[in-house]
Amino acid sequence: MVVERKYFQRFTFAEYVEYLKPFVSKVKFSQIHVHGTWKPTIVDYRRAADKMKIIQGMWRFHAITQNWGDIAQHATIDPDGYIWEGRSLLEAPASAVGYNDPDPDRIHPFMFEMIGNFDVGAEKLEGAQLASAVKLTSQIAAMWKLPDSQILFHREMNPAKTCPGSSVSKAAFLELVRDWRDVDMNASDANKIISTWLSPAWFAATTKAEKDEIHRLANELRKASGQL
Numbered sequence: 647m648v649v650e651r652k653y654f655q656r657f658t659f660a661e662y663v664e665y666l667k668p669f670v671s672k673v674k675f676s677q678i679h680v681h682g683t684w685k686p687t688i689v690d691y692r693r694a695a696d697k698m699k700i701i702q703g704m705w706r707f708h709a710i711t712q713n714w715g716d717i718a719q720h721a722t723i724d725p726d727g728y729i730w731e732g733r734s735l736l737e738a739p740a741s742a743v744g745y746n747d748p749d750p751d752r753i754h755p756f757m758f759e760m761i762g763n764f765d766v767g768a769e770k771l772e773g774a775q776l777a778s779a780v781k782l783t784s785q786i787a788a789m790w791k792l793p794d795s796q797i798l799f800h801r802e803m804n805p806a807k808t809c810p811g812s813s814v815s816k817a818a819f820l821e822l823v824r825d826w827r828d829v830d831m832n833a834s835d836a837n838k839i840i841s842t843w844l845s846p847a848w849f850a851a852t853t854k855a856e857k858d859e860i861h862r863l864a865n866e867l868r869k870a871s872g873q874l
């Protein structure tokens with residue numbers, strides 16, 4: 647009898663980036679696998695009073711019904727853009743037959759699911775959820791130094807599937823990942839600007855309005871670099 651897994655941590659994107667950092671030295675992600683759940687749908691998620699029950703439902707289906715040992719994915723992106731933990735990042739995912747790299751060498755793909763049915767005519771991948779999916783893909787690719795060719799949609803590994811959904815264009819998704827990489831500012835550069843330029847200016851400012859403006863600019867930099 648498998649013990650019920652009752653708790654899954656929920657992260658903002660910035661929190662998840664912090665969570666990922668120690669894993670760079672512990673696991674080598676070889677690819678990024680992008681999935682949509684199809685079911686649960688966004689409507690299912692919106693209706694659920696306790697959102698964690700949606701994640702637990704997937705865990706139960708994958709771990710017990712399918713006998714995959716745990717929830718299939720490393721992370722789940724909900725319709726509000728939050729990232730939920732999945733199986734251990736140190737374990738290979740249950741992503742697609744022939745692509746999971748299940749040996750215990752700590753080299754395997756990173757797999758995430760986006761909650762929703764993204765087939766044409768059903769639900770839309772958009773807003774905060776799309777933003778988190780693009781940012782997460784870009785972040786994993788940057789941290790594990792993966793080229794775009796190692797970003798795979800489920801349907802590329804199993805042509806019988808539409809996953810992550812027939813309305814999600816691979817080309818458009820990759821373009822967003824590339825564009826985000828260009829505008830993304832990493833935290834150390836942002837903090838360098840704050841400490842080298844903004845902080846002296848703040849101390850030199852003679853009015854409250856000047857100080858407030860410098861404070862606002864610093865926070866904009868922190869936001870742009872995923873720190874707020």
Ligand SMILES: [Zn+2]
Nearest residue numbers: 681682800809
């Ligand atoms: Zn899939």
